Amino acid sequence: MFQQISRISILLLSVFALSYGLPGLFDKVFLHDAGNPLLFYSPLKEQFIYRESLGGHQFNYRDESGTDYDRAGFEAQLPFFYYKNLEKKKKLPVTVQGQFFDKKAIKSGKQGYEVRSRHLAGNYPQIALYPLFNNNPELPIIPFPEDVFRFTDKGMEFISADFNRIDSELTASFTAALAAEGFSFPATAIGGKTTNLKPFDEGYFVRDSKGYIFHIKRVLNQPVVVKTPISSELDVVALIISENRRKEFYGSILTRESGIYLIGWNDYRLLKLPVENYDPRAMDLKLLVTPLSKTVVIGDEEVVRGTVFDQEYTKTREYTLNRLDRTPALIRIFRQILFPFHISLNDPYRGKASPRFTFGGLWSLLGVVVALVTFYFVPKRRNFKQVGLIDSLVVLLAGLYGLLSVLMIRRE
Amino acid sequence: MIKSIMLKEWLKLKWFLYGCLLLNIGVCFKILLDIRQRLHAEHAEMVWYQAIHLHSVLYQDIRFVILATSLVLAAAQFVPEMLGRRMRIALHLPIGRNRLVTWSMLSGLLFFSFVTLADWLFVFSTIRFYFPEEVAAVVLPTMLPWYLAGVVGYCATTCILLETTRSRRVFLSIVFTIVVSIFFSGHGYSWLVPALPLLIVCIPLSLLSVYESARRFQQRGA
Numbered sequence: 001m002f003q004q005i006s007r008i009s010i011l012l013l014s015v016f017a018l019s020y021g022l023p024g025l026f027d028k029v030f031l032h033d034a035g036n037p038l039l040f041y042s043p044l045k046e047q048f049i050y051r052e053s054l055g056g057h058q059f060n061y062r063d064e065s066g067t068d069y070d071r072a073g074f075e076a077q078l079p080f081f082y083y084k085n086l087e088k089k090k091k092l093p094v095t096v097q098g099q100f101f102d103k104k105a106i107k108s109g110k111q112g113y114e115v116r117s118r119h120l121a122g123n124y125p126q127i128a129l130y131p132l133f134n135n136n137p138e139l140p141i142i143p144f145p146e147d148v149f150r151f152t153d154k155g156m157e158f159i160s161a162d163f164n165r166i167d168s169e170l171t172a173s174f175t176a177a178l179a180a181e182g183f184s185f186p187a188t189a190i191g192g193k194t195t196n197l198k199p200f201d202e203g204y205f206v207r208d209s210k211g212y213i214f215h216i217k218r219v220l221n222q223p224v225v226v227k228t229p230i231s232s233e234l235d236v237v238a239l240i241i242s243e244n245r246r247k248e249f250y251g252s253i254l255t256r257e258s259g260i261y262l263i264g265w266n267d268y269r270l271l272k273l274p275v276e277n278y279d280p281r282a283m284d285l286k287l288l289v290t291p292l293s294k295t296v297v298i299g300d301e302e303v304v305r306g307t308v309f310d311q312e313y314t315k316t317r318e319y320t321l322n323r324l325d326r327t328p329a330l331i332r333i334f335r336q337i338l339f340p341f342h343i344s345l346n347d348p349y350r351g352k353a354s355p356r357f358t359f360g361g362l363w364s365l366l367g368v369v370v371a372l373v374t375f376y377f378v379p380k381r382r383n384f385k386q387v388g389l390i391d392s393l394v395v396l397l398a399g400l401y402g403l404l405s406v407l408m409i410r411r412e
Numbered sequence: 413m414i415k416s417i418m419l420k421e422w423l424k425l426k427w428f429l430y431g432c433l434l435l436n437i438g439v440c441f442k443i444l445l446d447i448r449q450r451l452h453a454e455h456a457e458m459v460w461y462q463a464i465h466l467h468s469v470l471y472q473d474i475r476f477v478i479l480a481t482s483l484v485l486a487a488a489q490f491v492p493e494m495l496g497r498r499m500r501i502a503l504h505l506p507i508g509r510n511r512l513v514t515w516s517m518l519s520g521l522l523f524f525s526f527v528t529l530a531d532w533l534f535v536f537s538t539i540r541f542y543f544p545e546e547v548a549a550v551v552l553p554t555m556l557p558w559y560l561a562g563v564v565g566y567c568a569t570t571c572i573l574l575e576t577t578r579s580r581r582v583f584l585s586i587v588f589t590i591v592v593s594i595f596f597s598g599h600g601y602s603w604l605v606p607a608l609p610l611l612i613v614c615i616p617l618s619l620l621s622v623y624e625s626a627r628r629f630q631q632r633g634a
Contacts, residue, residue, distance in 0.1 A: 002510060003623065003624065003627050005620060006621065006622075006623035006624040006627070007624045009616070009618075009620035009621050009624075010584075010587075010617075010621040010624055012617055013591065013614060013617040013618060013621060014583075016591070016613075017586075017587040017588075017590035017591050018587070020590060021586075021590040021593075125467075125550070125600065125601060125602035125603065125605065127464045127546045127547060127550065128546065129460075129464050129544060129546055129547075131457065131461065144455065144461070146457050147457070148457070148460060148464070148544070150546070161456035161457040161459075161460045162456050162457075164541070164544065194461070194465045195465075345597055345598070345604075345607050351600075351603075352598070352602070352603050352604075352605070353597070353598055353603055353604045353605070353607035354607075355610045408579065408583040409580070409583070412628070412631075
């Protein structure tokens with residue numbers, strides 16, 4: 001009995017290893033990963049235009065009506081994104097939809113804002129220690145602070161990196177400032193850009209234990225705390241802050257049920273982005289702002305969806321682009337026949353291991369039948385009485401993986 | 413009898429254990445010096461930023477040393493037994509084959525666990541000294557998969573050495589290499605933690621696999 005268990009253990013381990021390794025190897029050799037298509041709204045064509053990879057540095061440039069472009073033609077349709085081309089050709093200012101735009105107008109009216117699912121709290125391992133940049137109007141750069149902060153049940157603690165010790169003075173001043181504004185410790189969500197590679201610093205947006213959201217900055221080493229009027233009823237998933245010179249919004253609040261809200265500059269008024277079917281836990285989102293329109297692009301593993309808004313965020317156009325799968329149909333069928341299932345740990349929308357068990361597809365049934373037939377009729381196994389029930393079950397449930405395992409780890 | 417088996421394993425392994433311990437502590441010491449040097453050369457806050465927000469694992473030099481330790485200990489235990497098929501003598505002792513294998517593996521894994529524990533204590537203390545407690549707290553979940561890879565590596569070496577046919581050796585090498593590689597997948601701290609409840613199943617499966625190879629070894633002429 002014990003020997004039986006031991007052999008079954010090898011068989012299970014072998015099936016597990018093969019179902020992880022073989023499909024991965026197959027995909028590396030045969031599958032063509034087209035990458036993410038780039039979807040834009042062209043103000044000249046007044047329709048969506050996209051670039052999708054064909055592999056090997058080959059690309060399709062096409063608009064939604066099916067017209068193909070070369071690279072230069074594609075870039076010419078997007079004057080706000082490729083304005084440097086126009087500048088080099090001395091074609092600035094440019095006229096778009098009857099309006100003139102020079103370099104300054106384009107630069108000041110442009111913004112890219114991105115929410116990547118793999119960077120959301122809970123989707124990747126994150127140590128909850130953050131740098132709070134010290135705003136000093138006399139300095140042309142944002143120096144990195146010599147401390148990090150954490151939120152505890154009692155306050156906002158600063159730890160000095162030079163001595164790895166709590167900075168009592170800073171801790172006391174920020175905790176007192178937060179308490180004075182009515183902050184209820186601990187924090188339940190923290191959002192801020194942790195890099196100094198940004199035009200200026202707007203600190204952090206922090207949700208307290210009662211659901212209220214506070215805006216916290218450090219100016220000349222002193223706390224500046226604002227209790228925002230944002231509703232404490234919002235079911236917040238994450239606060240994504242990104243400073244931009246346009247100063248239209250601080251960033252966004254992602255919620256579990258009610259979508260994504262932009263946090264208005266200065267007044268903290270929330271503006272709901274009317275984007276349908278957006279699941280922040282399994283999709284990336286891009287907001288591309290140009291002087292004439294705003295485009296939201298969301299995408300998952302199957303499709304990329306674009307929605308264009310006017311300056312008041314009224315929807316004007318939508319387009320859905322199916323992701324190109326360049327893998328020949330025969331290869332895809334062959335993969336299904338070979339592999340009845342696939343175990344993987346990677347998920348493009350997670351920054352941590354995400355175990356996934358994926359069934360091959362309908363063609364996998366054929367693969368299992370072929371594996372069973374091979375198993376029963378390989379030399380020395382023609383006598384069915386010699387074929388064990390466990391081995392048959394392993395082949396039935398695991399197809400090729402099971403077949404390889406029972407043939408290599410034969411019953412004796 | 414069990415005491416005698418443990419003593420035999422100790423006599424076989426002690427110099428290898430000392431050597432592995434020395435190597436592991438040496439690498440841990442290098443990690444300490446590297447971190448200290450980085451903190452002196454760069455601003456401390458930038459090194460903290462790299463460790464916290466850029467997910468740099470400052471102690472990753474130790475991960476393959478842990479695996480190598482398990483392979484060396486398993487080889488030190490079982491290669492001498494295979495030379496001249498000496499293990500057949502042990503298999504004729506008045507103790508069951510499975511108990512003999514169990515106690516042999518237990519002693520090897522105990523020594524391996526001791527070395528890994530020393531690594532963890534050293535690395536944890538280093539990180540705790542230079543970084544906040546949150547950074548030190550992720551040392552264990554980050555290093556745990558490396559230890560588990562070592563356990564699988566130990567079982568793999570034992571299985572492959574005990575196997576009598578080349579085809580099975582090759583097949584088991586492929587299977588165990590894939591399993592070990594899974595424990596090293598990903599990047600940054602705590603990356604593999606969500607998968608550990610699934611991957612931990614590989615440990616009993618790997619341990620149990622050795623008994624089948626031991627049976628085959630005995631029944632094929634020991």
